[in-house]
Amino acid sequence: MQVQQLMIVWSFKLLLAGAQDRTITYLFTRTCAVEGSTVLLPCSFTPLKSFIIDGINVPLKIIRVRWCRNHPVCQGDTPSVFDSDSLDVDPQFQYLGDMEGKCTLQISNIQLKDEATYRFRMEANDSAGHFTNPTGVMVQVEGNPVMRVTGSNNSEVREGQAVSLQCSTSPCSFHRVNISWFRDDHALPEAGPTLHLGPLTAKDSGNYSCALGTRTQSRSDPFSLQVEADSEGETSHRILGVAVAVLVVVIALAALMLFLVIKRRRSAVSRSAEQRHRGDVVLPSGPNGEAQRTDQNVEDVSYAAVHFKQKKPSRELQPHADDVVYSAVVTRG
Structure with a gap:
C-alpha cells in the first residue's frame, strides 16, 4: 500500500515537472496599431514531450493550435480567430506558425472591433499536454492617430541638396498602410512613409503634410520647407x-x-x-688657289707639287720662281 502511494506521489511530481516544461512566450504583451494596418503578434512555444503515468513514459505530440480573443483559457467551444481543426478560416487572421514551436499570428486590415487581448493555446494527443498562456497580448487600435512630418535636414536648405521627409505617428504601428503626401494642399504622386526630394530647386519650397490613405482627418500639421537659391x-x-x-x-x-x-x-x-x-669633303687648293669640294662617294684625289731645274739653261731664265708642275695622284680606297 505504501509502495503504491509512493508511486502516485512520484508520478504526480513528474507530471508537475513535465508541466513546467510547457511554455508559451509572447515577444510583447501590449501593442498599438493604426486602423487598417497589419499587425504581427510574435509567439513561440515549447510543448511537453512526454509524461509518466503508472511508471510508464507516455510520449506527447501537438495535434491542435488555436488563437482566441478575450478568453482566459481558450478551450472547449470558445470562439477562435484561428483554429487548426477548423475548415472555416478567416483570411484576416493568418497563422504563421507550426505544430512544433512557432505560433506567430498576423492580423491584416485591423479594425476598431478587433481591439482585444489575444491568447494562444496548444493541445496534444493527451490532455496532459494542453496549455494556454493566460497573459496574452493586448492589441489597441487607433482610428484617427495624429500624424507628424519630420525632415532629415533643417527646414531651410539650399538648391542642389537633398532631403527626406518622414511620416510617423504615435507608438502605434501602421505597417502596410498607404501613406499619402501633400504639398500646399495638393496631392503628390509619391506614397509611403518616406518622401525623398532632391536635387532641390526653388519650386520644391512649400508646406508638406502626410495622411493615412484618403483619411484627411488624419493629416499631419504642415512641415515648411524653404529652398534657398544661391546669391x-x-x-x-x-x-x-x-x-x-x-x-x-x-x-x-x-x-x-x-x-x-x-x-x-x-x-x-x-x-x-x-x-x-x-x-x-674639302680638298687642297687647285692651280687657281680655289678650294675644291667633292662628294665622299667620288674617288679621293691628292695633288703634289714637283720642281724641275735644268743644269745648263739654254735660255735666260725668268726672274720668277721655279716652274711648278702639278701631278694628280688618284688614290682608290
Whole structure:
C-alpha cells in the first residue's frame, strides 16, 4: 500500500515537472496599431514531450493550435480567430506558425472591433499536454492617430541638396498602410512613409503634410520647407573661379605644345647639319688657289707639287720662281 502511494506521489511530481516544461512566450504583451494596418503578434512555444503515468513514459505530440480573443483559457467551444481543426478560416487572421514551436499570428486590415487581448493555446494527443498562456497580448487600435512630418535636414536648405521627409505617428504601428503626401494642399504622386526630394530647386519650397490613405482627418500639421537659391555674389565667384581654372589649364597646355615644337625643330636642324658635314669633303687648293669640294662617294684625289731645274739653261731664265708642275695622284680606297 505504501509502495503504491509512493508511486502516485512520484508520478504526480513528474507530471508537475513535465508541466513546467510547457511554455508559451509572447515577444510583447501590449501593442498599438493604426486602423487598417497589419499587425504581427510574435509567439513561440515549447510543448511537453512526454509524461509518466503508472511508471510508464507516455510520449506527447501537438495535434491542435488555436488563437482566441478575450478568453482566459481558450478551450472547449470558445470562439477562435484561428483554429487548426477548423475548415472555416478567416483570411484576416493568418497563422504563421507550426505544430512544433512557432505560433506567430498576423492580423491584416485591423479594425476598431478587433481591439482585444489575444491568447494562444496548444493541445496534444493527451490532455496532459494542453496549455494556454493566460497573459496574452493586448492589441489597441487607433482610428484617427495624429500624424507628424519630420525632415532629415533643417527646414531651410539650399538648391542642389537633398532631403527626406518622414511620416510617423504615435507608438502605434501602421505597417502596410498607404501613406499619402501633400504639398500646399495638393496631392503628390509619391506614397509611403518616406518622401525623398532632391536635387532641390526653388519650386520644391512649400508646406508638406502626410495622411493615412484618403483619411484627411488624419493629416499631419504642415512641415515648411524653404529652398534657398544661391546669391548672385556666390554665383559670380563660382563662375570666376571656374574661368580662372580653365585659363590656367589652357596656358599650361599651350606652353607645353610650344616647348615640344621648339625641341623638335632644334633636333631637326642638328640632324641636318650633321648630314651635310658627313657628305662634303674639302680638298687642297687647285692651280687657281680655289678650294675644291667633292662628294665622299667620288674617288679621293691628292695633288703634289714637283720642281724641275735644268743644269745648263739654254735660255735666260725668268726672274720668277721655279716652274711648278702639278701631278694628280688618284688614290682608290
